[in-house]
Amino acid sequence: MSDRRTAILKAATRVIARRGVRGLRVEELSAEAGVSTSLIYYHFTDRAGILRRTLEFITERARRYTAERDPDAVDPRADLEQALLLELQDTPEVRENSTAWGELRASAVFEPGLREDLAKATTTWVHATAELLGRARPLGTATAHAAAAERLTALLEGLSMRWLSGTLPLEHARELLRQAIDVELRQL
8 A cells, every 4th residue: 555545544544533424524634644635536536435445444453453462372362352452552543543433333324335344344353353262262153252252342342432432441441341251251
């Protein structure tokens, strides 16, 4: 991906996190990215293209920072916990990513074009989590792993939004997630 295209996607993530999808204006995006509006349209064609590519960008960025787990981890349960807790980091990148993800998810209610891409990204996340659950509890069924992954990722999204909005302290959100992981693993 070109440096300019990456700069535009980073800027789009910031603008969406700050103003929401409905507040995304190409003129503001061009100023934030330091490029012309024509360059944005050249790379993304239209507003829907900007939203679709931004969703892909934040999904890939989240995949990268959640993959930064201990490569020597031998405990599958600890690996699962770490992968999920990396979504609850107090870093600018995670805050921005999580906020933009929430804005895109909320906008999908009103923008059907986002739904399919959001569903694909969510399915990928759920499958990756189910795989981690399968490593931690290999005797469980694929159906049970998938259901547990759905519950954990949905809970994580809710905890993240509460933390980001200031209604839940970060450490409490992390502890609630740890407890939910324990419950899910016991049920598998």
